[in-house]
Amino acid sequence: MNKHTVTFPGGLTFTVTAGTTLKEIMNDAGINFDFPCGGRGRCGKCKVLLTAGAGEPTAEDRKALSAEELAQGIRLACMTKVQSDLQVEFLSEKNVSHQILLSGLDRTAKVEPHLVKRYVEVDKATVEDMRTDWQRIKDGLAAQGSDSKADTARITVIRDVPDLLRSARHKITAVIHNNEIRGLEPGNTTEKLLGMAFDIGTTSIAGYLMDLYTGKELAVTSTLNPQTQFGADVISRITHVNTDPDGLKDLHRVVTDAVNTLLGEAVAQAGVTRQDVYAVSVVGNTCMHHLFVGINPRDVALAPYVPVIAEPLEINPRELRLEINPAGKVFVLPNIAGFVGADTVGVLLATELDKSEEIKLVVDIGTNGEMALGNKNRILACSTAAGPAFEGAQITCGMRGASGAIDHVNFASGVDYSVIGDVEPLGICGSALLDTVAGLLKTGLIDPRGRFRKPEEVTNPAGRKLTDRLISYNDSPAFLLAGGEAGSRPIVVTQKDIRELQLAKGAIASGIRILIRNYGLEVEDITEVLLAGAFGNYLNPHSACAIGLIPPELEDRIKMVGNAAGAGCKLALLSTGEYRRAAVAARNVEFIELGSDPAFTNTFANAMLFPDME
Ligand code: FES
Secondary structure, three states, X not given: OOEEEEEOHHHOEEEEEOOOEHHHHHHHHOOOOOXXXXXXXXXXXXXXXXXXXXXXXXXXXXXXXXXXXXXXXXXXXXXXXXXXXXXXXXXXHHHOXXXXXXXXXXXXXXXXXXXXXXXXXXXXXXXXXXOOHHHHHHHHHHOOOHHHOOOEEOHHHHHOHHHHHHHOOOEEEEEEEXXXXXXXXXXXOXXXXXXXXXXXXXXXXXXXXXXXXXXXXXXXXXXXXXXXXXXXXXXXXXXXXXXXXXXXXXXXXXXXXXXXXXXXXXXXXXXXXXXXXXXXXXXXXXXXXXXXXOOOOHHHHOOOOOOOOOOOEEEOHHHHOOOOOOOOEEEEOXXXXXXXXXXXXXXXXXXXXXXXXXXXXXXXXXXXXXXXEEOOOOEEEEEEEOOOHHHOOOOOOEOOOOOOEEXXXXXXXXXXXXXXXXXXXXXXXXXXXXXXXXHHHHOOOEOOOOOEXXXXXXXXXXXXXXXXXXXXXXXEEEEEEEOOOOOOOXXXXXXHXXXXXXXXXXXXXXXXXXXXXXXXXXXXHOOEEEEEHHHHHHOOHHHXXXXXXXXXXXXXXXXXXXXXXXXXXXHHHHXXXXXXXXXXXXXXXXXXXXXXXXXXXXXXXXXXXXXXXX
């Protein structure tokens, strides 16, 4: 038997025996393609373009296709038997195999959505064919290939069958997840299959509307987490749950309302509808995870800090009141521990720590700092309460990284700074606080314990030029960073602010040291430090190392990876393979409870000190 080569989009190539049909090749290869009449040459819907090797059209081709289409090389895939080498192009983007591209991360993944849509022209019942309606739907789907097979459905779907078949003249689209027909729609709706990934943070929520065929991002929306009305941090929200009989309901309702609002904004931006959205993926810390799905997070805050559930959850949208297509599904990523949640799993997925040959350290810095260290053989993770200093909160002139915030400070010659939005400075954000303290250390204006030196104690020549900026502010020693001229508000860094930063950086640095020690490594064994999260993306790596937040030996190995939790959430939405990997990675991570490490108190006390820069 002669063999021929058939090449599909993306370079996917198969060598097959002459006479094999394109439908057989595509079904065997698991290529997502509709054969609405089951490949009998009747519906004329399985068109492909043969850019090389198109032979004589079949009788079915001639009946279904125009003369112009035939001349271009368009043929019915179910009727095309391979008789020479063929080059196949798809006419619809949904059939093309796509890669997911993530900015800031050198990686791609294949788009493989959780749900598939199949257009099918269902056989009509006759005296000779008395199969049930349901059986004819299932048979029509099964004829399209192995990934279209479905056996089960909720009764609500089956109840709609008689009316739907009649009104849609037996032309319907099935929405399938695993083995289940989750919905039946009239006509051919296969062109639209969208999903939305949500990163639910304690402070803010970000949503990404994605095309589940192409992996393209169609819209991005975000909002403050409205749960802040019940408390700024995780603990105060858990207290609300514990003290108010409606507490859990309140917190669950406001977060799902916010997700529905973001969904509405995103579909409006993209010019689509909520009904086009069939999948939602969610990451968040363990408390946010529990509150989103409506589980009481009480025990997350009590020793030994155990989550109610760590496995991935697949939930019907109606059970969460999510306003997407009811045939859709919500995929919630797994947790690792009470304070290492699904957001960290998203970070692991995006950074591929679980596949790495080399030892890497991943640090996601926020109000809580989550850290993971390891490679494909072993990963240790921990969490630490860094407090709000990195986000500019509880700092005398602190503010979020918004317009008017000083975001970077340079002590190379005098004191230079940049302001977000290029406007008059209103305050400083976390990255500028880091830069300032690094500069104060370098110039000897503060000592390694974080104490402001008196002007007469400063011996560093660069520092001596700045002693006029050492002022008293509300009876506390402070450094005048900007303003202070007649009528303008001084922007200062006070002794208390430095203490706040020491607590925050001590928490992260001690977590890193304990992970390294428990792993049995030396700092030099770490080949890369991946900084995730909004703050991690803005900070100056040199300043982070200068104050000892990250071990100074690793300064040239730091890489910013942006919102890796959100990126991981998108991956889990777009790719079933990545979603499954998330579950395995979460199960295999070894969690280290820092509070129970005997060396923690000493390590933390030491980590609060600054490196001696002089
Ligand atoms: S003509 Fe219907 S599947 Fe090919």
